[in-house]
Amino acid sequence: xxxxxxxxxxHVHVAVAVGADGRRxxxxxxxxxxxxxxxxxxxxxxxxxxDTSVTWAIExxxxxxxxxxxxxxxxxxxxxxxPTRLMSAHRKLHAATGSKSDPVDAAAVAHAAIATPGLDRxxxxxxxxELRVLVDSRADLVRRRTMVINQLxxxxxxxxxxxxxxxxxxxxxxxxxALVDTxxxxxxxxxxxxxxxxxxGELNERVRGLENTIRELVTPLAPALLExxxxxxxxxxxxxxxxxxxxxxxxxAKLARYTGTAPxxxxxxxxxxxxxxxxxxxxxxxxxxxxxxxxxxxxPGARALLARHEPTKGARGARRILKRHLIDVIHxxxxxxxxxxxxxxxxxxxxx
Numbered sequence: 001x002x003x004x005x006x007x008x009x010x011h012v013h014v015a016v017a018v019g020a021d022g023r024r025x026x027x028x029x030x031x032x033x034x035x036x037x038x039x040x041x042x043x044x045x046x047x048x049x050x051d052t053s054v055t056w057a058i059e060x061x062x063x064x065x066x067x068x069x070x071x072x073x074x075x076x077x078x079x080x081x082x083p084t085r086l087m088s089a090h091r092k093l094h095a096a097t098g099s100k101s102d103p104v105d106a107a108a109v110a111h112a113a114i115a116t117p118g119l120d121r122x123x124x125x126x127x128x129x130e131l132r133v134l135v136d137s138r139a140d141l142v143r144r145r146t147m148v149i150n151q152l153x154x155x156x157x158x159x160x161x162x163x164x165x166x167x168x169x170x171x172x173x174x175x176x177x178a179l180v181d182t183x184x185x186x187x188x189x190x191x192x193x194x195x196x197x198x199x200x201g202e203l204n205e206r207v208r209g210l211e212n213t214i215r216e217l218v219t220p221l222a223p224a225l226l227e228x229x230x231x232x233x234x235x236x237x238x239x240x241x242x243x244x245x246x247x248x249x250x251x252x253a254k255l256a257r258y259t260g261t262a263p264x265x266x267x268x269x270x271x272x273x274x275x276x277x278x279x280x281x282x283x284x285x286x287x288x289x290x291x292x293x294x295x296x297x298x299x300p301g302a303r304a305l306l307a308r309h310e311p312t313k314g315a316r317g318a319r320r321i322l323k324r325h326l327i328d329v330i331h332x333x334x335x336x337x338x339x340x341x342x343x344x345x346x347x348x349x350x351x352x
Contacts, residue, residue, distance in 0.1 A: 002049040004041075005082075005110030006058045007102045008065035009033070014102035015041060017048050018110035022094075028103035033064070038071035057082050057113030058122075059105065069122045079122035085279070086112045123245045131217055132241040138210045138234070145203040152176075152196045159189055167200055168207075221341070224333040229302075230294030231330075235287045239330065242284050246338050252331035259284040261323045276320065288323045295322065 002025065007014045012032055017025040025048050031040045045054055056072050058065045060081045069079045091100070091108035113119060149167045156162050156176065160183055165172035180193050215233040219226070222236045231239075249255040256262035260280020267273040295302035302322055309318040 001055065002045070002052050003055045003057055003110045003113050004045060005106040005108065005113065006056065006065070006068070007105040007109060008058060008068065009102070010064055013037070013065070013068060014106045015044070016103055016106040016110055017045065018107060018114065020114070022111060022114065024107060028106060030102070033068070037068060038075065041072070042075065054078070055080060055113060057109050057119075059087050059109050060084055070124055073122050073124055080113055080119040081122060082109045082112045082116075082119060086116065090115070120248060123248065125244060127217060127221060128240050128244055131214065131221075131237050134210055134214050134217070135234070135237050135241045138207060138214070141203055141207050141210070145200060145207065148196055148200055148203070152193065152200065155189075155193060155196070156180075159185055159193070168204055173197065173201055173204070222334070222337045223340075224336040225330065228291070228326075228329060228333060229299045230291035235291065238283060238287050239334070242281055243334065246331065246334035249331065252328045255331050256324055256327045259288060259327060261285065261288060261320070261327055263320075285323075288326055289319075291326055292319050292322045295326070 001020050003018050003020075005016050005018060010033065012030050015029045015031065019025050029041075029044050031037060031044075054077055056069075056077055056079045058069055058079065058081060060083045069081075072079050087105060087108045090112040091104060094108060094111050095104045145168070152167070153164060156164055156179075160179060162179060164176040164179075167173055167176065177194075177197055180190060180197065211234060214237045218233050218237045218240065221240060225231055225236045225239065226233065243249070243255070243258075246255075249258065253262065257277075258281055260277045260282065262277055264275055264277045265273075266275050292302070296306060296319075305322055305325065306315075306318045309321050313321065
């Protein structure tokens with residue numbers, strides 16, 4: 001069996017082929033990240049592996065490597081994702097002290113995949129892929145809008161001695177526009193403020209348009225998930241985009257570890273102790289935090305759970321317990337929703 005470790009970058013990917021014994025089989029390959037990427041890689045690996053099964057291990061930089069992973073999977077190959085921390089650990093284990101290069105990282109990715117057979121395997125779901133693009137685009141627009149709103153609020157405080165209300169909604173925008181139009185100020189300042197108000201209005205429209213599209217796509221995919229208090233259509237879309245096929249998590253405990261809501265054991269000498277996990281998928285962790293806040297306000301069961309644990313765990317500790325409980329609820333709901341999906345999910349079938 002041959003394992004190919006890949007260190008992905010924006011313009012090029014570096015691949016290293018490693019045998020089952022952990023030895024490199026040939027010199028590293030540097031290939032451009034363009035339309036010919038998959039063809040070049042497959043031609044290269046055929047000269048090395050012949051009829052031997054090949055596993056492609058990619059460092060978990062999915063922003064740069066999604067097209068690569070999709071292309072390899074669609075050609076019938078197995079693709080696994082290697083977390084950056086795991087790659088870093090194997091680089092320290094196998095490489096010379098202090099060495100760091102793209103081929104060294106690619107080899108470490110391959111070694112990590114060989115040593116960790118339970119890594120996340122890549123799957124393709126067309127509707128989830130669409131959601132991922134929409135969710136990412138919305139997140140980018142919201143970040144841009146927040147930056148412009150903060151700048152505009154600073155200017156209005158300086159020039160108008162006024163702090164505007166919610167500029168993501170029409171009443172706040174209308175009120176501020178009227179104030180800028182009627183206040184005596186320099187024409188240059190008025191032009192800058194007007195342009196910023198116009199930009200915020202355009203961003204608001206684009207965000208609302210994306211949210212409407214997300215609602216249309218996510219509603220048939222996650223009916224059970226949307227019934228959970230605190231899970232909006234955007235939150236459900238983020239969960240689907242980041243998790244994908246929920247069946248890759250065989251238990252809610254594994255999903256909890258992935259989202260950073262499972263506490264980490266840090267005890268020794270028979271003194272049991274746990275601490276907060278600051279790793280995991282922070283985007284999902286943020287969704288869970290928001291959901292827990294909403295449940296604290298509107299869900300009687302959540303309020304009872306928090307009240308039961310706050311005397312001993314404190315407010316933050318109780319909320320962490322609620323987030324861990326939410327993982328169980330979300331996992332069950334996503335399993336239920338997944339069973340109703342009628343469309344095909346492309347995934348590599350492991351040989352029996």
